[in-house]
Amino acid sequence: MNDDKDIVVGLDLGTTKIASVIGEVVDDGINIMGVGRYPSEGLRKGIVxxxxxxxxxxxxAMREAEMMAGKEVGGLYTGxxxxxxxxxxxxxxxAVTGVDNEVTESDVNRVLESAKSMALPVDREVIHIIPNEFILDGQGGIRDPVGMFSQRLEANVVxxxxxxxxxxxxxxCVSKAGYEVNDIVLQPLASSYSVLSEEEKExxxxxxxxxxxxxxxxxxxxxxxRKTSVFGLGGENITNDIGIGLRTSPTEAERIKLEYGTVKEIPKKGEEDGIMVQGLSGRGSKQVSHELIQQIVKPRVEEILTLAHRELSQDPLYDLLSAGIILTGGTAKLEGIAELAEDIFGMPVSIGIPTENITGLKDxxxxxxxATCVGLLRYGVLHSGRRLQEVKGKSMFDTVLKRMKQWFEEFF
Ligand SMILES: Nc1ncnc2c1ncn2[C@@H]1O[C@H](COP(=O)(O)OP(=O)(O)OP(=O)(O)O)[C@@H](O)[C@H]1O
Ligand SMILES: [Mg+2]
Structure with a gap:
């Protein structure tokens, strides 16, 4: 066990890999001492x-990072x-009940409470309510109804x-592995600490x-x-498409994706530039063109980016987000993806790679x-006084619920 105050540890439980990073707080940032990575077995889409x-x-994953760092650690931040x-x-x-039917703060609280009372899926708890618009006697689009007159107050909320x-x-699971959870952080919030600047968030x-x-x-x-959202498509779908399209194994499809995957237009090349692909068992190998791979990869990436655009462009803040888009995660390494995203969103797009204020095993x-794992370290450095376990006398359920509320509350 190590209670060294200057050591900070991040553990990211991703869909494909569990990543762990051990760092040391130094004057100008974080000195990376150990990095571990292991396929995420036992989880499906980040759920145990x-x-x-x-x-x-x-x-x-933790042992690998500890070996590299040459020290054992105790507490960690997990995404x-x-x-x-x-x-x-x-x-x-x-119904608005006060004098002259003037809407008060308490009516607004009541209408938000009533929105909360709807049936939720059994595994879900309400952690926050964001009013999208208020409706007074059928008249919608009102942002602040207090002081206005109406019989009936409605609210559309998220x-x-x-x-x-x-x-x-x-x-x-983290405790059973022998580590203490200093704090839990929502993955996209964690990533923002490593690949977005304060100015970009502002x-x-x-x-x-x-x-x-x-x-x-x-x-x-x-x-x-302000908002988080997720859908179940990613790099594994691209790999599957390649596997089906080229009739090859998942391992070979992944190799082809990493080596030759691109969404950029391919200039016409001669046959001799083909790529050798291992066929399914007993089928031998065959040659395919770069163009064919691009034709398999691009539609799936377009689908992912179009779904993201459709979801995000409905947000009332969308047109105000002048710092544009930061793409991260393993699939952001795909050649040409930033340019394709710029075409789809009509906004500037950059690739988020954690590099700022990092020394040691930077590469x-x-x-x-x-991005998520390094973001966890940075979150840990900034919130080192905060402990998930500190809610004494409360059950773990209340402790986790409280932390989830804080992710949003402190940001509004
Ligand atoms: N150079 C590359 N080109 C294209 N795809 C890549 C490249 N390198 C990694 N990937 C893909 O990135 C994906 C893994 O990304 P990442 O490590 O961010 O996922 P994760 O955190 O485990 O998953 P999630 O965030 O969905 O829970 C894999 O599908 C992998 O094939
Ligand atoms: Mg991830």
Whole structure:
């Protein structure tokens, strides 16, 4: 065990890999001392489905980082998958009862309470309510109804819900592996600490993390997290498409993607420039063109970016986000993806790679796949006084629920 105050540890439980990074706080940033990585077995899309396997994967990734750093660690910051937070649209209605039917603060609170009372999926808890608009006697589009006159007050709201029990499972697996959870952080919020500047969060920006199994989106404005959203498509879908298109194994398809995957137009080349692909068992190998691979990869990437655009462009803040888009996660390494995203969004797009104020094993983490893990370290440095366990006398459920509320509350 190590209670060294200057040591900070991040553990990212991704869809495809569990990453761990051990760093040391130095004057001008973080000195990276150890990095570990292991396939995420026991989790499905960041949700624990098998405790023992998850514990083993955590141990493998942590041991590797500890070996490299030459020290054992005790406490760590862990990221939880974006799907632990889900937005649901809701609506509340109340009668305005005060003198002259003037809407008061208390009517607004009542209408928000009534929106909250809708039926939620069993695994979800309400952690935050964001009013989209108020409606007075049928007249919509009102942002601040206090002081106006009306019989009936309605509100269209976004209900931010959290999968509290499922986050508790993550904490349990980390403890079973022998580590203390200093704090849990929503993955896209963690990534923002490593690949967005304070200025970008202030003037407004979008973080899109395209990982293996999921695409996470987060909107930042006025220095705050305003919205998160996730859908279940990512780099693994591109690999599957290549496997089907070229009739090859998942391992070979992944290799082809990493070596030759691109969404850039391919200039016509001669046959001799073909790529050798291993066929399925007993089929021998064959040659395919660069163009064919591009034709398989591009439509899937377009689909992912178009879905992200459709979701994000509905947000009322969308047109104000002048810092544009920061793409991160392993799939952001795909050749030509930033240019394609610029075409789809009509906004400036850059690739988020954690490099700022990092020394030591910098090369190992200067990779979009490590945005979340390095972000956890930076979050840990900034919030080192904060401990998840500090809510004494409360159950773990209340502790995790409280932390989820804080992610949003402190940002509004
Ligand atoms: N050079 C590359 N070109 C294209 N794809 C890549 C490249 N390098 C990695 N990837 C893809 O990135 C994906 C993994 O990304 P990442 O490590 O960010 O995922 P994760 O954090 O495990 O998953 P998630 O964030 O979805 O939970 C894999 O599908 C992998 O094939
Ligand atoms: Mg990830």
């Amino acid at each position: 489905i098998n405790i023992d396997k998850t514990v083993q994967s955590i141990l493998k 939880i998958a974006g799907d632990h937070i889900r937005n649901i649209l809701g609506r509340g209605v109340v 209900i931010v819900t959290g999968a509290v029990n499922s986050a508790k499972n993550i904490c349990k 003037i407004g920006s979008i973080l899109i993390d395209i990982g293996g199994g999921t695409t996470d989106m987060a909107i930042f404005y006025n220095g705050s997290l 190992a983490v200067s990779d979009p796949s490590f």
